[in-house]
Amino acid sequence: MPVRANLIRLTLLGAVTGLTAGVTVLGFRWLIESSQLLFLPDGRLGNYEGLPDWAIVALPVCGGLALGLVFERLPPSLQSVGIVHVIQQLRHTGRPNLPLGNAVVQFLAGAFAIVCGHSVDREGPGVHIGAATGTQVGVKSEDADTFTLTAGGAAAAIAAAFNTPLAGVIFVIEVLGVRYRVDRFIPIMTASIVGAVISRAAYGATPSFSLARELSMASLYELFFLVVLGVVTGLIAVAFITLTEQANRMTQAWRPTPAFMLAGLVTGLIGLVYPQILGISYDTLNDILNDHLTQNVLAGLVVGKLIATAVSIGLRLPGGLIGPSLVMGGALGGVLGVAVQQVSMPTGSESFYATIGMVAMMSAVLRAPLAALFALLEMTGEPNIILPGMTVVVSADLIARQILGRDSVFEHLRLLGTPPLAEATSKTMDKEQDHAS
Amino acid sequence: MPRRQWRRTYRQLRSPLAWRIRMLFWGGAVSIGVIATMLAIASDQAGIFVRHVNQTAPWAMLFLSPAGLLAIVWLTRRFFPAAEGSGIPQAIAMLDIPNPARRKAVLGLGVGLFKAVMIVLGLACGASIGREGPTVHVAAAISYSLSRFGRFPGYVSQRGLILAGSAAGLSAAFNTPLAGIVFAIEEMSRSFEARTTGVVFMGVIVAGMTALVLQGNYAYFGSVSAHIETLDAVKVIVLCGIAGGVLGGAFSAMLVYGGRRLGSLRRRRPYLFALVCGLLIAALGLASGGLTYGTGYEQARQALAGTSETGPLYPFLKLAATVVSYLSGIPGGIFAPSLSAGATLGAELARWLPSTPASAVALLGMGGYFAGVVQSPVTTVVIIMEMTDEQSMLLPLMATALLAQWASKHICPVPIYHALATDFLDKERGRN
Numbered sequence: 001m002p003v004r005a006n007l008i009r010l011t012l013l014g015a016v017t018g019l020t021a022g023v024t025v026l027g028f029r030w031l032i033e034s035s036q037l038l039f040l041p042d043g044r045l046g047n048y049e050g051l052p053d054w055a056i057v058a059l060p061v062c063g064g065l066a067l068g069l070v071f072e073r074l075p076p077s078l079q080s081v082g083i084v085h086v087i088q089q090l091r092h093t094g095r096p097n098l099p100l101g102n103a104v105v106q107f108l109a110g111a112f113a114i115v116c117g118h119s120v121d122r123e124g125p126g127v128h129i130g131a132a133t134g135t136q137v138g139v140k141s142e143d144a145d146t147f148t149l150t151a152g153g154a155a156a157a158i159a160a161a162f163n164t165p166l167a168g169v170i171f172v173i174e175v176l177g178v179r180y181r182v183d184r185f186i187p188i189m190t191a192s193i194v195g196a197v198i199s200r201a202a203y204g205a206t207p208s209f210s211l212a213r214e215l216s217m218a219s220l221y222e223l224f225f226l227v228v229l230g231v232v233t234g235l236i237a238v239a240f241i242t243l244t245e246q247a248n249r250m251t252q253a254w255r256p257t258p259a260f261m262l263a264g265l266v267t268g269l270i271g272l273v274y275p276q277i278l279g280i281s282y283d284t285l286n287d288i289l290n291d292h293l294t295q296n297v298l299a300g301l302v303v304g305k306l307i308a309t310a311v312s313i314g315l316r317l318p319g320g321l322i323g324p325s326l327v328m329g330g331a332l333g334g335v336l337g338v339a340v341q342q343v344s345m346p347t348g349s350e351s352f353y354a355t356i357g358m359v360a361m362m363s364a365v366l367r368a369p370l371a372a373l374f375a376l377l378e379m380t381g382e383p384n385i386i387l388p389g390m391t392v393v394v395s396a397d398l399i400a401r402q403i404l405g406r407d408s409v410f411e412h413l414r415l416l417g418t419p420p421l422a423e424a425t426s427k428t429m430d431k432e433q434d435h436a437s
Numbered sequence: 438m439p440r441r442q443w444r445r446t447y448r449q450l451r452s453p454l455a456w457r458i459r460m461l462f463w464g465g466a467v468s469i470g471v472i473a474t475m476l477a478i479a480s481d482q483a484g485i486f487v488r489h490v491n492q493t494a495p496w497a498m499l500f501l502s503p504a505g506l507l508a509i510v511w512l513t514r515r516f517f518p519a520a521e522g523s524g525i526p527q528a529i530a531m532l533d534i535p536n537p538a539r540r541k542a543v544l545g546l547g548v549g550l551f552k553a554v555m556i557v558l559g560l561a562c563g564a565s566i567g568r569e570g571p572t573v574h575v576a577a578a579i580s581y582s583l584s585r586f587g588r589f590p591g592y593v594s595q596r597g598l599i600l601a602g603s604a605a606g607l608s609a610a611f612n613t614p615l616a617g618i619v620f621a622i623e624e625m626s627r628s629f630e631a632r633t634t635g636v637v638f639m640g641v642i643v644a645g646m647t648a649l650v651l652q653g654n655y656a657y658f659g660s661v662s663a664h665i666e667t668l669d670a671v672k673v674i675v676l677c678g679i680a681g682g683v684l685g686g687a688f689s690a691m692l693v694y695g696g697r698r699l700g701s702l703r704r705r706r707p708y709l710f711a712l713v714c715g716l717l718i719a720a721l722g723l724a725s726g727g728l729t730y731g732t733g734y735e736q737a738r739q740a741l742a743g744t745s746e747t748g749p750l751y752p753f754l755k756l757a758a759t760v761v762s763y764l765s766g767i768p769g770g771i772f773a774p775s776l777s778a779g780a781t782l783g784a785e786l787a788r789w790l791p792s793t794p795a796s797a798v799a800l801l802g803m804g805g806y807f808a809g810v811v812q813s814p815v816t817t818v819v820i821i822m823e824m825t826d827e828q829s830m831l832l833p834l835m836a837t838a839l840l841a842q843w844a845s846k847h848i849c850p851v852p853i854y855h856a857l858a859t860d861f862l863d864k865e866r867g868r869n
Contacts, residue, residue, distance in 0.1 A: 007843075165835055166818060180628055182812070182852075186839055189814065193835050205829070220650060369638065370622075373615055377819070381828020384654045386614045387645045394638045401635075403442050 007183060010145055014152045014187030017137045018194025021130035021156040025195075026202050028107055028129060029122060035115045036279075048117055048271065048278035056117070056271040056278065060264030063116025067109060067317075068257030074105065079256075081106040081318045082124050083175070084414050086131045086154060090176050095143040096135060096150045103132035109318040117278035119267050119308035123161045124320015130157030134191070151178045152188040156195025163207050165189070165196040167375035174368040175408060206379075209286040212351035216384045219346050223391060229336050229357055230392040233329060234399025237364035240306050240328070241400075241409045244321075247314025248416050259315040267308040274304040281305065281327045288330040289358070291350040295338045301331040313413075321409065325365040326358045333357020348388075355380065356389045364396040367408035458587050465583045466605055466640045469576040470647025473609035476553055476575075477652070480568045483560035484731045491563075491727035498563050498722055498730070503715030505562025509555055509767045510711040519543040519865075520552040522763065523770045524574025526857035528603045529625050530865075531577075532596055539865070540581065544599065549578030555768040562715070563722055563730035565758035569610045570770025576606025580640065597633035600626060601640035608641045609648040611657045616820035617641050624813040624854060657824040661741045663797035670833045673793055676786055677801040678840025681779055684756065685809020685841060686848030688775070691760045693849060693856040699764060700860075707766065714765030721758045725751055729758040733777025737803065741825065743796035745784035752782040752806075771810065771853075776824075779806025800830055801837045808838035809845035812852040 033045055041050035048056065071079060078101050080088070085106075089096040110125030134153025138146035151172045159168035169185065169192050172178050178188075199207050217226075251259050271277055274297070276284040284301065287293050293301075309324035337353030356376070363372035376389045407415075449455050490497055513521050519542055531540050542548075556571040580602025584595050600621045608617030621637050622628075665673065703710045722730050728747055733755055739745050759774040783802015787795040800821065808817040817838045822831065849856075 011843075165832060166815065169815070180623070182623075182627070182814075182842075186814075186843065189835065189839055193832055193839075196832055200832070216654065220646075223646070369634070370618065373618075374819075377615055377822060378828070378831060381822070381826070381831075383613070383656050383823040383826055386823065387642065387649060390614055390638065390642050390645075394635075394642060398635070402446050 007186065010141075010148065010187045011190050013137055013141070013145070013149055014190040015194050017134045017149050017152045018156040018191035019198065020133040020137060021153040021191065022160045022195040022198030024107075024129050024133050025126045025157050025160050026198065028111060028126060031111045032114050032122060035111065044283070046279050046281065046283040049275040051275070053272055056275055057265070057268035060117045060267045060271070060278070061261055062264075063113065063118065064260030064262075064264030064317075065257060067112055067116075068255070068260040071109070071256035071260070078102055078105050081109070081128055082320060083127050084410050086128055086150075087176055087410055087414055090147065090150065090178065096147050098128075098132040098135040098150060100132065100136065103129050106318055113317050113319050114279055116264070117267065117271070118264060118317050118319060119277050119279070119281070119305060119312050119324055120317055120319020121280055121321065121323025122319075123158065123322040125318065126157040126161055127154045127320070130154050130195070148184050148187050149191070151176060152191030155188050155192040159192040159195040160199035161208060162375060162379065163196055163199055163205060164375045164378040165192040167371050167378055168192040168195065170371040170374050171368060174371050175366050175410065209282045209289060211355055211380055212290050212349065214349065215352045215355055215380055215382050217348050217352070217388050221345060222340075222347055222388070225336065225340050225347075225353075226356070226388050226391045227395050229333060229353060230360060230395025231399055232336070233332060233357060233360045233392065234364050234396035236302065236306065236328065236332060237325070237361055237396060237400050238403045240310055240325070240365060241404060241412060243307070243310035244314045244409060245412050245416065247311050248316070248413060251315055252416075254315075256316070260317060263312045263315040263317050266311045270304045270308050274300050276301060277304045277308050280323050282323065285327050285330050285358070288327070288334045288354050289351055291334065291337070291354070293334065295335055298331045298334040298338070302328050302335065305331070321365065322362060325361045329361020330354045330358035332361065352385070356385070356392045359389065360392040360396045363393045364400040365409050367397070367400065367406065369393045369397045458589055461583055461587045462639070463643050465579050465602075466643035467647045469579055469602065469605045469640070470609045470644040471651065472553065472575055472579070473572050473606060473644065474648050474651040476556070476568050476572055477610065479557045480560050480732065483557050484734070486561050487563050487730045488727070491722070491730065495723060495727060498719040499716065502563045502719040502722070503712045505558065506564065506711045506715035506718070506765050506767055507708055509558055509562070510707055510765065513555060513766065513768065514707060517548045517551045520548050520555065520574070520768050521766045522768065522857065522861070523570030523854070524552065524572075524577075524768070525570050525603070525625070525770070525854050526861045527574055528577040528599055529854055530858040530861050531581075532599055532626065534862070535595075540595070543865075544578045544581040546578055546582045549575035552768045556770075559762075559767045559769050560731055563718055564762040564765070564767060564769055565718065565729055565731065565733065565755060565774045566762050566767070566769025567732050567771060567773030569607060569772040571768055572610040573603045573606040576609070576644070577602040580605065593636050594633070597636045600633055601636040604637045605640035605644035609644040611820070611824060612645070612648060612652070612655055613657070613820050613823035614641050614645045616816060616823050617645075619819050620813070620816045623816050624811060624852070627855075656826040658738050658741050659826070661796055661800060661825040661827045663741075663794060663800050663827055663830050665793060665797040665830065665833060669790070669793045673790065673798055673801055674833050674836045674840065676790075677783055677798065677805040678837045679844050680786060681782065681802055681805020681807075681837065682809040682841030682844030683848060684752070684782065685775070685779070685806045686845030688756050688760065688778075689810055689812075689845065689849040689853040689856075692763055692771070693851070693853060693860070695760065696764055696857075696860060703764070703766060711765050711767070714761050717761045718758055721754050721761070725754045729754050732773035734773060737777040737780040740780035740784035740799040741796050741803070743794065743799070745781055745795070745799065747781050747784070749785045752778045752785060755781065775807050775810045776803055779803035782806055797830065800825065800827065801833055804834045805837045805841040808841040810853060812842050812845055812849075814838040814842050
């Protein structure tokens, strides 16, 4: 039957998408890491801490200057990058159109921004690049199939970043807003699996950061602390989203060069006190999750990372905010975890709180509770962490929803729109309205 | 931050009405956790009873099973005809039927509690059934009945309550919180509804925490340590995916189409039919040395530990016993027996693959067969991960589940619970 033949074909294309997306995303990561190794002291990845003070400020500012000068020479349509771009293309009816040019801009500019120490992540660009390869694989397919493959590329990117194939699939549903249908998701899941296989072959089971062992609740009284962690996480997520939105709104009319330079300056100045916040900070997250940091540093990291990332994303640097939200959440959970150790009763370890805080912050910022819990299950492999994790994730999500409504940070940014993209955005909106009416 | 939101939050936190509803819902979720735990303990006792009977006087089952099934079918038909079968089809059917009278007939508190008792009786008679479907039914009934005691705000629809109850029931039944949620989304509503997920999460947390207080932390099948080499993996995935998918699909097809084929016979001679089914169950039990009675938990656990001693026929006997038990018309689920049949199927396949660890093949066999039965790959992967405390098998497990789901579709085109839900609605219509 033709339908089944098509499903097999689409599943094979899904595997190809997973392969290409995985390889491209790994290439992106390799570009970042090999450039970092060229100049960072001791040859350690993400070791911005070892740079002299002047370099900590100069690097992001000069990086912003160079990036801004290049961006000003790009046609406006090419400046649209990141997860917001993917959502725009997946939301409107008809064929998703992720041009190769935008993906190339994202690839190079994203890597450059991260290497220069801007406080953004590689997962947002990864999702864009992965989705774009999906579109390219499906270039000869029908519109609906291209849509599926694009979503599959995004899932593969997330799966490859964290070795979490299921969370990649759920991310596509919750954050990108793709409707779940079993037949449509067979190719997407295939892409996700292949992406994870490739990442595992290259970087092992813990591609980005490794978690501590023995993560579980020690007593049920800890529920109280978990709810507190959830509420604080929710409030911080709200602060982060609001700040990002405000930064974006206030600088709508700015040209890229001053915007990027200001973002670099803010990051650099905060970096003078907390150099850990420069770049992706996954090395720091590793320390947080295995409790190697003191409470003061952790608290500073929460605030520093929050401001630096909100300004960077608000000023439209071509990077993502998933990684920073993981770092913020991990640090916040660590702060509470250290505090809880003072209480005279059996409690879970600091790593336990840090791990849960990490995914809860991601959940509250992206408004993706299920994806966060899947990531938790897949990264820890510890079923007994799910219930406490769910408590924190849901309370954080409730707080964020109560204050900001149901939209994720990407939705807020998408609705604000950015002037250079006005053209593309308005076209999307028109189509959406047509669709609605 | 907008002031309006703060004022709304403040109002919601102060309103006694809102707190009453909140307390009502949490109370419902707590009772779901309690009942799920009680059912778990009672089912274990029933299993011990059957094992005892089987050891002392195996032939007594030839009397006990038919007589017990007869009694259960009579009670079910007499008092709560909606209680037969798994319970999940009932909950699915009632999701889309906004008629309050019919919802009350199927998801009344009485139906749920009756079913909980009957499932324990059924297990004590040696039927090859599981408790998760009935737990879902009881839980959905409790949660749905809450809407009669208080007016829930608009965003908590009755549909949402049914979903939340079902998810909470499944979570508390096996200590698999995430699987409960995914099951409600993937299998029951077959779509992702952001509106209802909040309620579903809340129900799962409270019910799960309650079960946790009562039972403590555990993984249903304990810690399974399985590891598989990459080159082996492809072979095992294909084998388990295809074999599990085909057998699981065949199981679903037998249940669905067999039920339709035998429907008229069962309507005309329900008690004779139950008697024959009881005899068949006892005969299958005797043929397998008493292994096919009950949920099959022990066999599955042994298979996952790599120490299966069931013999190559067990998966097929278990499959047959489960089909017969379901068709007899007694209340009872198919989750646990399917997991058992799948795990032992994997263990038998492992004998053909001496270089691969047996527990890994058993795990993938379980995944393949279960995905073949329910045709919900994500639920399958999550439930097995939460039951076995095992992380490194995730990728092969996902691939197996996808392959099995694809293979199963060729044999049973409609997912089993949805086919059963349709049949259930037809039957209801016939009865009225």
